[in-house]
Amino acid sequence: MLRIERISKTFDPNSVNAKKALDDLSLIAEDGDFITIIGANGAGKSTLFNAIGGSFFVDSGRIVLEDQDITYVKSNLRAKKIGHLFQDPMASTAPDMSIIENLALAGMNKGMFSRITANDRDYFREKLKELDMDLDKRMDTPVRLLSGGQRQALGLLMATVNKPQLLLLDEHTAALDPGSAEKVMELTCRIVEDNGITCLMITHDMNKAIEYGNKIVMMDQGRIIQTIDKSTQKNITVEDLILSFRNRQGKDLDNDRMLLGI
């Protein structure tokens, strides 16, 4: 379970460029929740993820993951429990290392001086087979030779090969071509469901926000303005979301990408 209690973050305080990116934000993700997060550009969606991931420490508030207060835990220690996938497929894998080496780095829970054994290879080969991208036959290929979709699928596997307590997906299919995006999304759902991973996903595609997950969170100006539980509101539509935003904020969801995503 992830519990975020009233976190705030202001970048460049005491300057003309001071920007309150997170404003007294609270959020709870129960075990097994799959929460989609929508909001206009600059609403603070990615900033929220970076706060959870530990790229910076928040000014106030607490972040608690599985009963452990991680508010001031360094990011590389948090990464042992939190998987983070970005929009850029190049950001989640090391291009000069082979597929198996990337996987081993993420998922081999052995000592510093351990090497990839035949057992490890078999284990990772099975995992790669589940991606259904023929990557299991090219385990020694450097990752730089893979397509964006393949790299993102590998990144997803790396983020989840040791079951994380939380998975953060920051528009992880937005930079892919439609075919790959669909494939990666399908894999995401399967892996998240099979392992019961608690997951937060930012998306600009409101259809996706409605289609996937069990809760929708709408953000604006560093705050959560609405949480929709899909078990109580089953037939919610994109129009409902847009209308609801307008009623609450007194303005339109001014995001071209978001509208085009419909």
Add this chain to the structure above:
Amino acid sequence: MSGIISTALELGLINAIAVLALFLSYQMLNICDLSTDGCFTFGASVGAVVALQGHPYLSIPAAMLAGALSGITVSFLQWKMGIDSLLAGIIVNTALYSINIAVMGNASLVNLNKTDTVFTFCKDLLREGFLSSYYRIIVILLFVMLMILFLNWFLKTKLGLAIRATGSNRIMVASSSVDADRMTMIALAVSGSICALSGCLLAQYQKSSSIDIGSGILTIALASLLIGRIFYRHDSPMLVKICCCVLGSFVFRIIYALSLRLNVPAFMLKLISSLIVALAISFPYFYRRYQEKKQMRKEEGTC
């Protein structure tokens, strides 16, 4: 003639060890460690002084420890003091000049003519054998092989993978469980100790160490490394990549020997190595420019 060739071979192999150090820091970690010159000299002077005290075997670990210390200092300046990686290397390099003179007992030269070294030890060992005239190359080959095997092992361990990931994709590492700063420190320490070993061997090989024994070694090793880069592909096995560095060192020596044949004076070595480095690094840039030009001409043709 055979004497010239074997000397070239021996020097090339000693050089190859420094190239392996750069392979780790420059190729794998993607950091250009500008303290390489000073670190090489540090290894030479520490090794020479320890050998002079009558401990030829101890000189090797002592030199390597000194090199590791120099590498740790460079990464400390980056990690804990917020200094840019290039500048950190230059600062340590400059500091090492004074330290090296201090180590050599306030002198800029240490003479090992009558001192026991790892080479004389091997010579004594092979006194009567048929290999006795090859004692130098045997010692050097032994160390080169050891370093090749060590690097091949090291870079495939989980620690090695983490170091390579740090060099390959900093963005990825920033959001992963790998501590990039710690990896940089470990890699620079290891690469520093290998570089110092190279210096130590050269000093004992030529029976003297001087303050400028390592000047220009960074450029020479970089030139060798970039020549070696030609011989392997992205998906070559690690062992092949490492051996190609040694091969690159040979090819560099051959180019150097050829230019001597053309009556280029010996002091031109550093100019030649600078040219090779400049050309090798800029080659991808020129190639891209050439491709763009070709593309532009093609489009003009269709208009």
